[in-house]
Amino acid sequence: MAAIISADGVDKTFRQLKRQSGLAGGLRSLFSRTYTEIRAVSDITFAIEPGEAVGYLGPNGAGKSTMIKMMTGILTPSAGALSVLGREPHTNRMRNAREIGVVFGQRSQLWWDLPVRDSFALNRHIYDIPEARFADNLAFLTEMLDMGAYLDRPVRQLSLGQRMRAEIALALLHDPKIIFLDEPTIGLDVVAKDAVRKFLARVNRERGTTIILTTHDLVDIEEICPRLIMVDDGKLLFDGELTRLRADLGSRRRLTLEFATDPGPLPLATATLSRDEGAAKHYLLEDEAISLIDVLNEVGRGHGLKDVKLEEPDIEEVIRTFYQNKSRLAGAAS
Amino acid sequence: MLHNITLIPHLVRMYVRTRMEYRGAMFLAWLSQGFSYGAMYATIALIIARFDNLGGWQWPDMALLLAFHLLAYSLGASLSFTQFRDIEEKVRLGTFDAILVKPVGPWTFLVFSGLNIGYGGHVILATGLMAWSLTQVGLAWSPLLVLYFVAALISAAMLTAALMTMIGTTALVWVRSRHLFSIFFGFWELARYPLNIFPAPLQMLMITLAPLAFLAFVPVAVILGKPVPLLGAWAPLASLAAGPLCMLLAVFHWRWCLRNYQGAGG
Amino acid sequence: MRAGAYPAFALTAFQSRLAYRNQVWASAFGELVISFAFIAIWTAAFAGQVVVDGATLPEMITYVMIAGLLYWNTDRLINDVGEAVRTGDITIFLLKPLSYPASLLATHFGHYVFDQLVVTLPVLLIVGFSVGLLPPASLFHALMALPFWALSWLMLFTLGALCGLLAFWLLTAFALEWFLKGIMALASGAIVPLWFMPGWLSGILGYLPFAWVSYYPTAIYLGKLDPPATFLYFGIGLAWLAALGGFLAWLWSRARHRLIVQGG
Numbered sequence: 001m002a003a004i005i006s007a008d009g010v011d012k013t014f015r016q017l018k019r020q021s022g023l024a025g026g027l028r029s030l031f032s033r034t035y036t037e038i039r040a041v042s043d044i045t046f047a048i049e050p051g052e053a054v055g056y057l058g059p060n061g062a063g064k065s066t067m068i069k070m071m072t073g074i075l076t077p078s079a080g081a082l083s084v085l086g087r088e089p090h091t092n093r094m095r096n097a098r099e100i101g102v103v104f105g106q107r108s109q110l111w112w113d114l115p116v117r118d119s120f121a122l123n124r125h126i127y128d129i130p131e132a133r134f135a136d137n138l139a140f141l142t143e144m145l146d147m148g149a150y151l152d153r154p155v156r157q158l159s160l161g162q163r164m165r166a167e168i169a170l171a172l173l174h175d176p177k178i179i180f181l182d183e184p185t186i187g188l189d190v191v192a193k194d195a196v197r198k199f200l201a202r203v204n205r206e207r208g209t210t211i212i213l214t215t216h217d218l219v220d221i222e223e224i225c226p227r228l229i230m231v232d233d234g235k236l237l238f239d240g241e242l243t244r245l246r247a248d249l250g251s252r253r254r255l256t257l258e259f260a261t262d263p264g265p266l267p268l269a270t271a272t273l274s275r276d277e278g279a280a281k282h283y284l285l286e287d288e289a290i291s292l293i294d295v296l297n298e299v300g301r302g303h304g305l306k307d308v309k310l311e312e313p314d315i316e317e318v319i320r321t322f323y324q325n326k327s328r329l330a331g332a333a334s
Numbered sequence: 335m336l337h338n339i340t341l342i343p344h345l346v347r348m349y350v351r352t353r354m355e356y357r358g359a360m361f362l363a364w365l366s367q368g369f370s371y372g373a374m375y376a377t378i379a380l381i382i383a384r385f386d387n388l389g390g391w392q393w394p395d396m397a398l399l400l401a402f403h404l405l406a407y408s409l410g411a412s413l414s415f416t417q418f419r420d421i422e423e424k425v426r427l428g429t430f431d432a433i434l435v436k437p438v439g440p441w442t443f444l445v446f447s448g449l450n451i452g453y454g455g456h457v458i459l460a461t462g463l464m465a466w467s468l469t470q471v472g473l474a475w476s477p478l479l480v481l482y483f484v485a486a487l488i489s490a491a492m493l494t495a496a497l498m499t500m501i502g503t504t505a506l507v508w509v510r511s512r513h514l515f516s517i518f519f520g521f522w523e524l525a526r527y528p529l530n531i532f533p534a535p536l537q538m539l540m541i542t543l544a545p546l547a548f549l550a551f552v553p554v555a556v557i558l559g560k561p562v563p564l565l566g567a568w569a570p571l572a573s574l575a576a577g578p579l580c581m582l583l584a585v586f587h588w589r590w591c592l593r594n595y596q597g598a599g600g
Numbered sequence: 601m602r603a604g605a606y607p608a609f610a611l612t613a614f615q616s617r618l619a620y621r622n623q624v625w626a627s628a629f630g631e632l633v634i635s636f637a638f639i640a641i642w643t644a645a646f647a648g649q650v651v652v653d654g655a656t657l658p659e660m661i662t663y664v665m666i667a668g669l670l671y672w673n674t675d676r677l678i679n680d681v682g683e684a685v686r687t688g689d690i691t692i693f694l695l696k697p698l699s700y701p702a703s704l705l706a707t708h709f710g711h712y713v714f715d716q717l718v719v720t721l722p723v724l725l726i727v728g729f730s731v732g733l734l735p736p737a738s739l740f741h742a743l744m745a746l747p748f749w750a751l752s753w754l755m756l757f758t759l760g761a762l763c764g765l766l767a768f769w770l771l772t773a774f775a776l777e778w779f780l781k782g783i784m785a786l787a788s789g790a791i792v793p794l795w796f797m798p799g800w801l802s803g804i805l806g807y808l809p810f811a812w813v814s815y816y817p818t819a820i821y822l823g824k825l826d827p828p829a830t831f832l833y834f835g836i837g838l839a840w841l842a843a844l845g846g847f848l849a850w851l852w853s854r855a856r857h858r859l860i861v862q863g864g
Contacts, residue, residue, distance in 0.1 A: 014596060066597075074434045075597055097437040107428045111348055113355045118348065125344045126438055128337065154355075359772040366775035370782030377791045384796045385645040385652070513626030520630035524637045531644035532637060 002086075003047035004178060004210055005071060010080035012041040012066050012234075040066040042234035043080070050177070053204045053211040055225035055242075057218075063234040064214040068182050071212065072102050085177060098127060101171030105183030108163065109170060110155045116166045117151045120173060127174035134173065141169040144199055161192025168196065172203065179203075181213040185220055197223040230322070237322055245322075252321050253285040254311040255295060260304035270295045285310075338442040345446040353451055360452060368455030375400050375463070378526075389531035394470035395558055396528075401464035403526045403550035406487055408456035410494025417448040418502020422511050430506075431597060441499075441588060471558060479557070482570065486553035489577030493548055496580035499588060506591040521546045528555075530563050537563050541572075548576035605698060606706040613710030617718075624718055631668075631723045638664040638791075639731060653795050659822055662734040663793055665727055666821055667814040669720050670752045671790040674760035675777060677708050681764025682773025691859055701852055705757060712753065737823020744830050748817035751837050756813045758844045765848065768855045789815025795824070809840035 015035045041063040048054055058064050069075040071084055073093035082089060089096045103109075110119045124134045142148050145165040150158055158166065164184060171179055181200070185193045201224045204211050213220065221228050221242055228245060230238040238245055255271055262278040270290050271283035285295070292310055299305060353360055378400070382393045391399065421444075424430035433440050473479065501518055505511035521539075525546040529537055540547040541564060552573040555562045562569035617624065642660045650656060655663075681704065684690040693700040727733060736742035763780050767773035785791060787810035794802040794815050805811055816833050819825055825833065 069431060069597055072431075072435045074431050075595070076593075093434065094437050094439075097435055100435070102432070102435040104428060104432060107432055109432045111352060113352045114348065118351070122344055122348055125341055126436055356772075359775070362770070362772060362775040363778070366778035366782070370778040370785070373782035373786040377786050380792050380797055380801075381641070381645055383798070385647070387647075388641065389644045510620075510622060513620070513622040516623070516626050516630050520633045523634065527637070527641060528644075532640045536633070536636065536640070 003083075004050040004052075004085060005046075005048040005212070006081075006083050007044050007046050007067075007071075008081040010041055010044045010067075010070065010082050011039070011078045012063070012070060012075065013078045014038045014040055039234050041070070041077075044231070044234075044236050045080075046229055046236070046239055048210065048212070050210055051204070051208045052227060053201070053225040054213070054227045054229055055221035056212060056214040056229050056231070057216065057221060058214075058231040058237075059216060062231045064231060065182055067231070068102075068180050068212070068214055072100060072180055073097065098174070099177045101174070101176035101179040103164075103167050103171045103179070103181045103184055105164070105181070105186045108155070108167060110163065110166055112155050115152045115154055116147070116158070119155070119166075119170060123170055123173050129174050133175070137173050137175065138169075141172060144202070145169055146195070159192075161188050161195070164188060164192065164196060165199075168199070172209070175207075176209065178210040178212065181211070183214055183216075185215065185217055193217075193219075200224050255283040255285055255292075256307075256309040256311075257281045257283070257299065257305060258307040258309075260306050263303040266299070266303070268295065268298050270298050335439075337437075338439045341438060341442065342446045345443065346449050349447055349449055350451060361454075363452055364455035364458070366455070367453075368459045371404060371456065371459055389528040390560065391528045394467050395554075395560070397463050397467035398471060398558070399528070399550055399554045400526055401460045401467055402487070402490070402554050404456055405460035405464060406490035406549055407494050407522070408453035408460065409487075410491035410496075411498065412450040412453050413445055413491075414495040414498035414502070416450050416452075417444050418498050419512070419515060420448075421502045422505040422509070425505055425509060425597070428597075430595075434595075440592065473557065482574075483553075483557060486556070486573050489574050490549050490553060492577030492581050493545065496577065496584035497546075499584040500580075503584075503588050503591045506595045517544075518546075522549070525549045525551060527551075528560075530561070534563075541565065545576055545580065548573050552576075606702055609703050609706035610710030610713070613707045614714045617711065617714045627715070627719045628722055631719050632726060635665060635668065635723055635727055638668070639727070654824075655793070655795060655822075658732065658734055660793075661727075661731060663818050663822060664791075665724060665733060666818045667788075667790045667793075669716070669724070670749065670756075670814045670817055671784060671788055672712055672715060672753075672756065674756060674763070674780060676711060677704070677757065677760040678764040678767075678773050678777045678780070680704070680707075681761060682767040682777075685765070685768045685773075685855075686771075690855075694856065694859060701761065701848065704761060708757060708760075709753075734822070736821050740827060741820055741823045741830075744834070745817060745821040748812075748820050748834065748837075751834070751841060752813050752817045755809055755837070755841055755844070758841065758848055759809070759813075762844065762848050762851065765851050765855060768851075768858070784810060784813065787811060788813040789818070793819070795819075807836070809837070809844060812837040812840060 014037070016038050044067065056064050056067065066075065070077050070082055071089055073084075073089035073096045076090040084096055085099055087096055110116060111122070120138060123129070124131075129137070142151060145168065147162070147165060147169060150162055150166075155163060155166070168181070168184065171181075184200075185196055188196065197220060200211060200213070203209050204224070211224065213224065215221065226241055228238065228240065228242045229236065230245070254274075257266075257280070259279045259281075265276070266281060267273060268283065270287075271285050273281060274284050275282040283295075292308070296305075296308070375397075378388075378396060379393060382388055382391075382396060386392070388396065421430065424433075433443050436443060497518060498515075501511055501514040503511075504514060521544040524532065524536070524540065529540060529547050529551045532540070537547070541552075552562055552565065552569050556570045556573060565572050639661050642657060642664065646652065646657045646660070684693075690700065693703070724733070736745060759780060763776040764773055766776055770776065787805045787808055789805070789811055790813070794806055794811065797805070806815075812833075816825075816837065820830055
């Protein structure tokens, strides 16, 4: 099957003003200013097949949004070739727009003071959606996203979770072939996050809509996207399945054992000691297969164990681990 | 193109309904702006009351100049001012990006989803003052004069919209454009006085780089049969051409800025 | 409450303006254009006459320049207060060991100093060297112009803050901003001095507080009031400032009360 999106050596550089600090710096900047070139996206290459769900992951400022903006035709790549649905997105922005849906997590596309329904109705005109198709889609989305209760309420009265569901519905009304979501779960509470994730996974599964989503929440990836593209500092770090990343890296969960009194040195076979603070000892669990029970069995009774804390690695941790293991993975990243 | 045009009424309806959610504030704004312009005009009337005329313009002439200035401005600005002033913020917040991912001409969307109905106070004051002044200045109306009057008004409104479009659009490339608006309003304020009272360099500036002389002075001087400095007999034609020409320039500028749009960065 | 914190507000406001380089140049350029325009308007009005109502053209040129310096743009002040009220940010100030009105005063004093140094002063110098400005009428008038200047600034600050705070009840600062603009255009004397107005109008406006913003300080500078009248009008101005300041304090206490009781 032909790729629905393909990026080949895509680059994007911005020119940014250097701010000068202090009163003297401020006065100086009245007369002269200096700029720095920022390479937000650097030599990115990947191909996405129709029907895939891909998580685009990276810390803040990694160039995720810039990449989304290029794929949606908002920005032109500085170098490289980019193709979406067989077209160059920037030069075919309007035609591209008809076939994609875009959700920006932190900027609303709904009309703030009007009922949700009105924004939907306007989109029917913007995208020329046939009447019957629109009614079907609206009914489906309203039910799936449980929006019935607030369809006639002004957007300003909605909770963030309700609003985000409406934003997603708005982006799907015209049956886009691809939906881009920029941080769709940011700021949502646990229940709302869960609803959004389940819905997106279902749209991908049942309607075959290709999903590209940026996030810095690993759970988004776990529940929606089998495939993960990881970037940092504009560069592609990893492209492949999440399970492979975990397996390759080891999950490196962090374990802290707290004792009533310092039990002395306590080396373990199941976990590696990373820091010893006497009564509190920090370990890393390298092997996915080892459970907390295994570790506790090894520690055994008699040390006066008081408390146990197990932390899953967050994205920063994964990326840190990733950097440490970069050489090892160099061959594995496609 | 046709798609864009059929969309206009829907966009306008959405915006009007939004404004109507706060109609009390809007009507208060109409009243306050009408009052404010009225007070400003009263001070000009006071100067003329004491000194008889300003550069050969007596109060009824001045009243027509002020009314034309305000009417043409508010017609043009309703299509442009708040919309393009806010581009700067839309770029910063990323909401401009949300416009670019719609299958609509961004200009159509921007202009008509914000078609400003807040100029009610301006329009009421301007038409009232214009009607009064026209009864005072004793024009020899002819079909040609009526045609010129209407065409010049449209051209002046286009000029306003075009200049605002150009200024605001600049924010797409240079991120900031507010300072250019303050320059615009500086010249805009001068444009309500007879051009002939200003020093020659300023006159020159106002028919070339900052062509706000065409907003009111040139057409009103033509209507009243008063001399137009620098332009002379070319004044009627120039005033009709100024709006469309600036509009054309604005179209090119808009396209160029859109092509070079860089987003908020990052 | 630490009094030392307030100058910091002024300094921060001053510094924050430096970041907007283009805005600074544009304001200075705009101010220059407007100044030459007003000079042209008065030159056209005088149309060769030497003295009108006891004022000469050079006096009028000096008048518009000084009156313009005194009437600063209150939009920023009204917007700041209006926004703080609208978004509820004003409640944050209630948590700080600071007086909100005092910090507002310090901030906008910083902005004023910035505007005078960076925008008005260069324009005054250019106009002074090219067209010429008159010195104060006498040492007495020069010395008295200074307290009148301070009074003018405080008066306009109080008026602007009042408009901003009224947004608390009217829910829109926009309309108030425009009402104040309209009143100031006519009643402050920033454009037309009271001596050119019909007697009945100047009679009324001469006793309203707005005239202390532009008209009286400039008239004192030009020596249009004799010493007894100067002191008398300074006293009336002070009384107005006290009355408006009292009204502002009362409004602020009402607003605070409402914020505390109703939670904004």
